[in-house]
Amino acid sequence: MFSNSVFMKEEATSNAQENRKVGDTGKASGQYENLIKEIGQNFKVDGYQELIKDADSIVLVPDSVAGPQYGDGGLYPRQKNLIYKNKSNGAVILLSISKTDNSVQGKQWSHSIGYNAKLYNSPEGDYKDAYDEIFPSTDVYLYSFEGAGYSISLTSLAQPMMAEEGILALNQLAQFTDKLNAFLKEKHF
Template identity: 40%
Template sequence: MRKTKLIFLVVSYLIVFGIGGYSYSFISLSESKQTGYLSETDRDKFIAFTKKIDEKFKPEGYEELLQGNENMLTTPDIILGPQQKEIETSIFGRQKNYIYKNKTNGTVILMSISKRLGAQQEQWQNSIYYSNARYNSPDNDLKAYYANVYPSVNAYQYSFEKYGYNVSCILISDSKYDKGANNLADFITQVDKFLQGNI
């Protein structure tokens, strides 16, 4: 009787363990389908939206130079792994990049738009800047880090998520041009207005 109970317990544990493992893999697979890839409908919407950007988004003072050409920086395999080979379902199928140049003030703006996977959120994601006058000066409290080998540029970056899209913009200017943060804020405002009217 004792041996039968022991066998019954071992078999029960094995069955429970097997069911648990199967359930976990099934749930993980479902989640990866929901959050790891863009649905065909969302991909079609993304393509239609980026066509609107190509045709209608004309930020004041800027010309877009890619004109639909690809400009994608390859992601390290450690981040995407096998997704990288699936162009239609990876980041390469849900991101589009633009380069805007302003001949008047000599600024360049890089803009990247990607379709969010999973539930939509509205949030500011990050911002950072580099000012040559602040971070590469022989005359301020950071002078220990000064060297003439660093490029004389200013760079400003904003990133936010709205209406199911992630938008990241970087403005690059000559170090003497100190209005870059204001220009990028104005550009982001134009992007936001365009998003509101075209999603």
Template identity: 25%
Template sequence: MEIGKRVHVKYLMFLSIILLLISCQSNHVSSNSTVIDIDKFNKRYLDIKTNFSLDGYIEITEDWAITNLVRKFKDSSDSEHSLFQENNKTLVYKNESEGIVVMVGLSPGIEEKFQWKNALSYSSGFYNATNEDSGITKGYSEIYPNTDFLIYNFSGKELNASIVLIADHSRDLHNTEFLPEFIKYLENIN
């Protein structure tokens, strides 16, 4: 009887482990298998390219197919990498009166609700300061450009967006209307 109980317990443990593995595998598949609608992405990209405008800014890429080359991650397949590059679109807006260049990078996303991913800025007057009262003086050199930039990364409406604002350090990038107007446009896109 004792041997029968041990076999029965081992059998139940074995069966429990199998069921646990099956459960984990099915959860893993369901949480990682998100289908991205490339046609919807391309429609939204063309809508933005064709219809988004802001006074003072012109979109300059016209019919150019801008390709951003990126390094392949070690564990990604060639097809995944090629698909990313193919679906990574770039628009460039210029505001001549303000001396501001805005680059917009778009790729397919999964989030419908808008959410910030990260932001980054570089101020040449702060990060390459000539005196400590103005910012960081370590590594100061006149060789570094007097260019400032802001980078905003967010997702929403099934898009991933990166916006880079670039200007001479004398321009105030923080008060440009481009970002809020672009987000307002995206909120209403179909």
């Protein structure tokens, strides 16, 4: 089902970097590499600490969808993952950037989905038949959008609690996304 293991870090760093160099061609590659460099070196959000830095963090995907993903054109050589943690409110933001062949003018949304633990795992309410203590009490929200030559997915995880403007995980995701978008505009991505 998987090429190797569920998560690789050190070994993935050298393989992904080698493959990224081999598979890169044209303007889109340069744009993607510049985007990764700018975000890695200059993108900061108050209260958040980025954990991965320059290392590659790869979450392996099932080979059954599109075959092994190590080689040229595969997911691993054309993806960068970053993890941001906020100690003041406990929110975690996962940021994944992939190089694509799309020719989107400006940006366009791809996906948005969320899981509110108090709503979807409550002994009362519309979904009470699916309630069980085994399910985690964590809110999870995802945004995904595309720009010219890249795709970005952002996922927010937090304990179910309310922030000033609504659900903490969703509020943090929206604010983080706004800051990332402003950064991308400033850097002309």
